Amino acid sequence: MSFRPADFRHAVLGAAVALTFALSAGAVMAQDAKPAAASSAAPAAAASAAAPAAAAEAATAAVKPGDATAGQGKAAVCGACHGIDGNSADPQYPKLAGQHESYIARQLTSFKGGKRQNPIMLGMATPLSEQDMHDIGAYFATKQSRPGVADAALVELGQKLYREGDVERGIPACMACHLVDGRGNPGAMYPQLGGQHAQYVEATLKSWHDGTVWGDDAHAQIMPAIAKKLEPKDITALASYIEGLHAADSGDAAAAAP
Incomplete structure (x- = not known):
């Protein structure tokens, strides 16, 4: 077989042209594919980000x-x-x-x-x-x-703590949050106390005094901090006084004393 330089040059040139075309075509296809991939990924990412927000909004609504x-x-x-x-x-x-x-x-x-x-x-x-x-x-x-009845022997101390607190010991008046007749404040989520069983109130105050808390937020820390300053006789008197609290028949805010 004879080898002709002219034919070899033509073959090499043709291969180079073909390779250049293939590379160019590949680059063009890659560039076309990137926007398409990005455009398809963008809605997916947006949808993923919006999903938690939509779920939270739905739960609230x-x-x-x-x-x-x-x-x-x-x-x-x-x-x-x-x-x-x-x-x-x-x-x-x-x-x-x-x-x-x-x-x-x-x-x-x-x-x-x-x-x-x-x-x-x-x-x-x-x-x-x-x-x-x-x-x-x-x-x-x-x-x-239904209103309860306070122990007459405990009214004086219970009423003083409920209405005035004890400044020297840093004990605020209960009525500042729970109102004078114990109706509480629904906006601030301060409960109604008037007429509540003395046994339950006393047990709850003792529990707070001893370190029990009903949560880790600022609202839940209010009563434990106050109860720690109360002595056993204070707790007993307050619990009894609270059981006797109710609104007066006239509808005016007042504390009931037996």
Whole structure:
């Protein structure tokens, strides 16, 4: 076979041209592909980022003000301890009648999340949705708390601490947050106290005094800090006085004294 330089040069030139064309075509295809990939990735990334925000918005929008009618059925199981109308017969269980919806919903949330410890209430609160909690709160808020009676021997000290506090010991007046007749403040989620069982109030104050807290936020730290400054006789007197608190028949805010 003969070897001809001219043919070899033509072959090399043709191969070089083909390679150059292939590389150019590949570069063009890659450039075309990048915008397409970027354009398809952008909506996906945006959708991923928007998903949590949309879910949070949906969850917030889903919770409506409590419905007392719906809450009546949901609260039926609560009646075993707290009374069907929220007036518990057993003083170890708090009265819920007349309590604020916002406060009840907050406490149920704390029980469910384990911030407030109570095995019985943990079991009761766990299956409840946030809407259920508000409905139950709305139901009990429509009920009337039955007033109790304070021990006459404890009224003087209890009333002084409740209405005036003790400046020297750094104890604020209870009525500053819970009002003079114990109705509380629903906007600030300060509970109604008037007419509450003395046994329950005393046990709760002692628990706070000994270090129990119902959460880790600033709101939950208020009462433990105050209770630590109370002596046992203060707690007993306050608890008794609170049980005797109720609004006067005229509707004016007043504290009841036996």
